[in-house]
Amino acid sequence: QQQVKQSPQSLIVQKGGISIINCAYENTAFDYFPWYQQFPGKGPALLIAIRPDVSEKKEGRFTISFNKSAKQFSLHIMDSQPGDSATYFCAAYGSGNTGKLIFGQGTTLQVKP
Amino acid sequence: KAGVTQTPRYLIKTRGQQVTLSCSPISGHRSVSWYQQTPGQGLQFLFEYFSETQRNKGNFPGRFSGRQFSNSRSEMNVSTLELGDSALYLCASSLAGEYYEQYFGPGTRLTVT
Numbered sequence: 001q002q003q004v005k006q007s008p009q010s011l012i013v014q015k016g017g018i019s020i021i022n023c024a025y026e027n028t029a030f031d032y033f034p035w036y037q038q039f040p041g042k043g044p045a046l047l048i049a050i051r052p053d054v055s056e057k058k059e060g061r062f063t064i065s066f067n068k069s070a071k072q073f074s075l076h077i078m079d080s081q082p083g084d085s086a087t088y089f090c091a092a093y094g095s096g097n098t099g100k101l102i103f104g105q106g107t108t109l110q111v112k113p
Numbered sequence: 114k115a116g117v118t119q120t121p122r123y124l125i126k127t128r129g130q131q132v133t134l135s136c137s138p139i140s141g142h143r144s145v146s147w148y149q150q151t152p153g154q155g156l157q158f159l160f161e162y163f164s165e166t167q168r169n170k171g172n173f174p175g176r177f178s179g180r181q182f183s184n185s186r187s188e189m190n191v192s193t194l195e196l197g198d199s200a201l202y203l204c205a206s207s208l209a210g211e212y213y214e215q216y217f218g219p220g221t222r223l224t225v226t
Contacts, residue, residue: 032213043117043203043217044156089156093213098169099146099161101205101215106155 002027004092006104013111019077021107023090026071030092034101035064035075038087047088048075080111114140117206117218125224131192134221138185138206145187146215147179150201159202162187163209191223199225 005024013019023033032051036044050057050064050073057064063076077084090104118137126132138145147159158171162181179189185206191198201222205215 034213034215036217041219043205043219046214046216049214095213099144099163099207099212099215100158100169100171101146101148101156101213102158103156 002102004090004102004104006090006107008107009105010108011110013080013109015080015082015111015113017080017111019080019084019109019111020074021088021090021109022072022074023104024070024072025092027092027094028071029094029096030102031095032093033064033066033073034091034093035062036089036091036103038089038106044089077109080109082111082113085109085111117204117216119202119204119218119221121221122219123222123224125226126194127226128194128196130194131190132194132223133188133190134202134204134223136187136189136204136206136218138187138204139216141208142206142216143185143209144207144212145181145185146205146207146212147187147189148203148205149173150203150220151199156203159189161212163212194225196225199223 034049035047037047038044061078066073091101144163146161161169165181176192181187201220203220205217
């Protein structure tokens with residue numbers, strides 16, 4: 001019930017293409033869903049986040065789509081660039097579990113020029 | 114505003130030794146969470162501190178402990194190191210009341226030989 005399942009494990013996209021990463025959860029107590037981007041040798045950086053009362057949130061080239069009934073959410077990276085090559089983690093947070101983010105296993109994205 | 118800082122960045126220890134890692138949160142952030150990141154297990158929550166009190170703890174053995182000081186700086190300690198403790202240890206800070214929006218430091222890479 002505390003898991004967040006992320007797919008695919010790795011992804012290769014051509015420059016200018018759309019990258020899509022999916023996550024699924026079971027615990028309906030989760031009320032905040034962030035995405036993090038991590039470059040080698042760095043800590044995860046908060047990219048974009050959504051609450052379950054919103055179906056979509058867009059920030060620049062990054063969009064989160066949220067399907068509450070299916071308990072799924074996804075990250076779309078439009079016009080993918082080589083500089084987007086990194087590992088992406090989805091996560092979930094429940095207010096009843098203070099300070100604890102539960103992470104998906106991560107997706108390694110490679111954008112080919 | 115300066116980000117989360119962690120010291121040291123790299124550490125090599127021998128089995129059976131103990132280690133202390135330090136984390137300075139973003140100015141004004143009073144909550145600090147610690148995570149362990151490994152290739153096999155991904156990002157796993159260790160514990161969270163607020164106002165010098167541990168409020169939440171993950172599923173790690175008692176060899177892992179932490180504390181927080183009055184200036185919100187935090188330390189974590191691992192005693193009797195095992196080879197499996199080799200990992201990237203990350204701390205994240207957040208504002209009071211916004212414990213879901215966590216900002217990560219660069220991590221401390223611990224290698225146990």
